[in-house]
Amino acid sequence: MVGEETAVSIVDGELAAKAAPLIDKLVADQVASKLAAGDATLWGSGAEPEASIRLSWTTLHKTSRPLIGEIEALREQLRGEGIDRVVLAGMGGSSLAPEVITGTEGAPLTVLDTTDPGQVADALAGDLSRTVIVVSSKSGGTVETDSHRRIFTKAFEESGIDAASRIVVVTDPGSPLSELAESEGYRKVFLADPHVGGRYSALTAFGLVPAGLAGADVARLLDQAAAVAQTLASDDADNPALRLAAAWGAAHADGAEKVVLADAGSGIKGFPDWAEQLIAESTGKQGTGLLPVAVEGPEAPGFADAGSDATAVAIGSAARGAKIATSGPLGAQFLLWEFATAIAGRLLEINPFDQPDVEAAKAAARALLDDPAKLEGGETPSTVDGSVEIFASAGVSGEGKLLDVLKEFLDSAPEHGYLAVQAYLDRLDDASASLLRAELAKRTGLQTTFGWGPRFLHSTGQYHKGGHQNGIFLQLTGNAESDLEVPDRPYTLGKLQHAQALGDGQVLTEHGRPVLRLHLTDRAAGLAQLVRAVQEVGE
Template sequence: MSDLTADPAVVAGGLAVHGADAVDGATRLREELVGRGLPARLAAEAPSRWGPDAEPAARPGRRDAHRRSRELLPQLAELAAELEDLDHVVLAGADGVTAAAETIARTLGRPLTVLDSTDPGRVRAVLADRLERTVVVLAGTSDATVETDSHRRAYWQAFLDAGMGEAEAARHFVVVTAPGSPLEAVADEMGVVVLPADPQVAGRVPALTAFGLVPAALAGAEVTALLDDAEAFSASLGRDADDPALALGAALGAAATGGRGAVALVGDGTGLDGLGDWVARLLAVSTGGAVLPVVVETPTAPGVTGPDVLTVSYGGALAAGDVPGGGCAPHVAVNGPLGAHFLAWEYATAVAATVLGVDPLDRPDDAASTAHTRRFLESGPPAQAPSHTEGAIEVYAPPGSPADLDGALRHLLDGVDDAGHLAVTAYLDRVADADTARLRPLLAEALRRPVTFGWGAAGEHHRAGRPAGSYLQLTGAVDGDLPVPGRPYSFGQLQAAQAAGDRQAQADRGRPVLRLHLTDRAAGLAQLRDAIGRWRA
């Protein structure tokens, strides 16, 4: 890896990028981009950059969104005062719209409950938590999502069942959505407060817009400081030199075109909790899988390094004399305030997408998965008997694979070659089944290849994986299902349809998918850890 102290960092607006110029080909690429006038065009968000479908307004990640978001601040302050007695903030949404708010709340130490799951146990637990003091922020982009609609229906019924009238129940909702969206129409019928999302931003992981700011502000976060930090950094965007975001984007693009298409994202311990998850979604969905982001738990966890891995650490301000990385030796380190990070990564991702020739508005895997989910909700997932049952695990092995647990797992893992990676997706409860996430470092240590991990439908960026990906899907028995009010299906059936939709989308692309169904979640996870240990042996 590069010696980050050997070359000066690129610094502006409080954010520093170390090591970018040392990435092979990055300096030459940056010079080429400057020669083409790309930095200024991206900073101006020229509509032609994104194609006719993005004109005139729907452009991903407008770089001046933070300025227009200031118009929200008086309304946010008034709303927070009106809802002061509702101190339990629940953010319900899908498709990455919850990621930024969760990052803000975690970084600033504010309590925010995120409901991005259709697992019946998770939904039931959140519904039972301080209902009388809950305000639900429903976040949705221009598309109607069955997940958000189901959460809305469940909470509305819960408020009514608690003895609230419709007017009082409506007070417990705030909706953030694009003007003219189906969710806005529903909100108007319900009589709830609607805060419009910026119509000029079409990014899949919006940060410094109403999607990120409204829930964080209601949870008590000081969002004005985020906008101030973004404003201070924004002056550097579009420069031909002294532009940290351009340096970062060129490093990402050069690495991906030079054989380092996996990006290990590791926090350096300087206070930006959860930023890696937001960056991972941004990189994956905006590069169409050309970049494979891998969120690594700590600087010493397996998966930080690899022959085709660009290691990028991130964090807040470094103390004088501190070496970036927090204990690992990254190729690139990014340090600065959170508001600057949001803006820098959005711009850098746009640079990388340009280099890779990718349309960031295209999400074929996501569209296919969603279409399959809706079809399976109507007709039910395809009937399938397990190929083998062992203890608390039902094995659904792909064609050509051994049927038993050890054999199927060995077949899947042995098939991850020097160009491949493993994506683990758990359709489980990310709180009650939190130990599932510990499988990622175990598998990364065993495979010595990139291993990603995501929770169910919230792990949307795993759908955009590279063609060489192999997929391990975990599902679990439902202990007491929960109906979706007004719909002919339950949350358990919705979750099963989502899992089946993801499997079908991957199978359609010829990707191997091993599904392990845990008939007892705790016992099944213990069995799986043992099986991984036997494979390593």
Template sequence: MTARLLSSVSPQADVVERLVGDAVASRIAECDPTLWPRAARPGWVVAPRTSRPLVGQIEALREQLRVAGQVRVVLAAAGGVGVAAEALSDADPRLIVLDTTDPAQVADALAGDLAATVLVVSVPPGEDPAPVQLVRDTVHRAFRADGLDPDEHTVVVTAPGGPLQEQAGAATVVLGPSDVDGLWAALTAFALVPAGLAGTDVGAVLADAVAARAALAADDPANPCLTLGALLAAAPVVALAEDGAPGLAEWAAQLLGGGLGKDGRGPLPVVVEGPDAPEWADPESVRPGTLTAGLGEVPGAAVTTVGPPAAQLVLWQHATAVAAHLMGVDPTDRPDSDRGPAGQNGGSTPGAGAHFTDGDVDVHAGAWLPTGTSTVAEALRALVGTAEAGAHLTVHAYLDRLDDASAAVLRPELTRRTGLPTTFGWAPRCLPGGGQRDKGGPADAVVCQLTGDAEPDLPGELAELQQAQARADAEALAERGLPVLRLHFTDRVAGLVTLARAVQQL
């Protein structure tokens, strides 16, 4: 994976030497909690080793399910473990991730062969289980409608004593650790079980992770996590592009957002389409021969991390922890919803009723929207006009990331036409923790939410929850003083066409 850190920063030898002198790398490997103001859940550090007993358990369960004809894995997940499972499984088509309550995407998953399907329910500690529970109940109704016993087609991955364990009934339960959180649980049962049941060699994954972790524990200037961590702590924008590792850039962006985005601070991670993206700005990529060779003397601020996906996951976790140490923040802690600093953009909560309708798009906004605005293009221009120096545009799409994939194509065009770094994510998948309200920063953002009606024959309770999630996130963002524009598509296809035309008019 290639990362372009958009600033004038370069690896500062004195910073790396200070990290070496303070034994930061070895102290991380030893789970030293004094490196950060508070280490909420440090179990990620030893996960590659403590997860070893899972290898035989997952292999036996996979064989049991294979004999029963269950070779298709539908993962109902929260907290970023779905993204991690995709990265570890190399986007194996046997793994279908539902980290959304979008009714159309859930319906697509249920359109497959249910008799050949196993539902994996995975919620790491600290996550709200309610959305996953609703998806689970929807899938279970589909199993029953096909004459299948849900318990025979369900695997629950949860921390001990959680509500999911209590509700598991006769379903298979795999216990994960209680001292990991969200994206930091990538190398625990929460992501390894679904990836392994879909065919990933979990033993090889953990072997790669253990080898990488050993190299990253060295208090040596050549340790790549120290150089990368120093870069991350200093860069305002980090553009991430994949080099043949599906899902890794998205996972890393979420890790940086949740791990370093605290109290209105932290780099802005942007997943870009490749070196042609406007954020890339003539990178000078450095491609070391192996992961443990380090990042080398990086002349600019473009680095490439290479190696097996699990090794790169470990590198980015350790580098993020190093950056958090330099920034004085807690990488696994989450700020409370009211701790984010209020911005200066006069944000206010979008009301329940639309300000106006433009074709198949209902437009919702706060008091920042000028009176007389009557088109989506005008609303977008007004949103961008609230942006102050150093701000960015973020787009959260509460839609079907498969059928509505054309929405993501607009990201680079929005950057070119607005002049603002633009992030795009499928919500709530892209929002660490319970949503953007738990992220905490960077603070200088203008926000565009995309939501849409579902077909009448799809599960109504999923649509209601999805809209409620979007409204809750919009309210929390507005309470932080951020302007939020919500574009609701009463017809998704037509609405996306209207949006695309509006972007062309910016």
């Protein structure tokens, strides 16, 4: 795998011609070598303070090497004690990279990047006597991750297990979590490089520790990145990072502000979901950016039939409809896409290292949690149809049968707009909800994204508020069969999940975007009813 060629092919001849002068300019400006050297001036004076403390990811293939021995030693210790089940509590960059790494290698890892009580309860139902939980949070204060830590601590203690011996922490130096870990005597603390942002952290402790403990060969991952690092740092027209960034930049200048991502036989599992966060948070701001649309495959609606507003990118071999194709092993792809995304930020004239709009939804959710009456009793549905309660924002009447409301909502999308489906549900037990993406894309012709809440808040959530303001938002929430208390907190997981959905919807509405929330009073029946309605759209 280390020797597999890492390359970018611009399949579309017209796009290649438009990208060529951008590539020449990037080469002349020595952008690749300056980026590899940590030059924080590449994105202008406004971005320089942030960029100056966010560029250590370019050398992680070297600086992360000492982690390998530490991870292997801890894994052997745990296995010697009969502990071989790894649960990861993390959000965004703390969970997406480990999920791709372990999925690609077939290493078992239970990922908790949810506040759905049912999904967390399923993770708790595993054999705790064999379980270690990796609590990953760059800031050390991520509310979802802290909730998971509290819930698992209580579960360990109630099972007669020393909780501290089963908690491994990955965080930045000096964070509240690192201080807590020291005071509580947690099993091991891995301090990540603070000069790497979360979405660029695949090759830091955030990506390597949980994946390595689960059994993935993370040393090989670093070898793959190291093998391509010199190429990505070269001021050469064949540099794949320059080619990928220039193709995105040229397409965006032509009105293609969406990048449709499909795996085309790469052997990498779930790469589009990881790339989604990297691109959306890095570029979606100041009313511009690239909206990543992760689809089911090269034949999926939105890829093979991508219109002028979208650029289809195949991960793997060039597939039908692909305008760009990228190849290479996972470690190399991580570094390639990070370089390309940072360079695309220069072309789009934005700072690829900040996320100015992420905090808004968090603040709105906190305000709702502080006002239980508003959270629990202040909502009245516009109408109820079977197992679906309908809540519509201004501009969508929300009246009538589900099908009628859905049609009116979808008709509110502007030309070249997009539809975002946001499911605050259990991504295991309610997995069928993800089928809605392809069905809606096929019937509406809209580029359609699908995200599990609150996971997407740490990913495409930035683009939704800061990028091109032409999206419409379909939220799915649902009653849970049972809830979970969060120890020493005045809310349950269910209330937190509900507050996150309402808070994000509130912020989107304040941005003038149409939001339709469908609350499933019976999740299975409600999803079935929604699927039937979607299948009638466009008939």
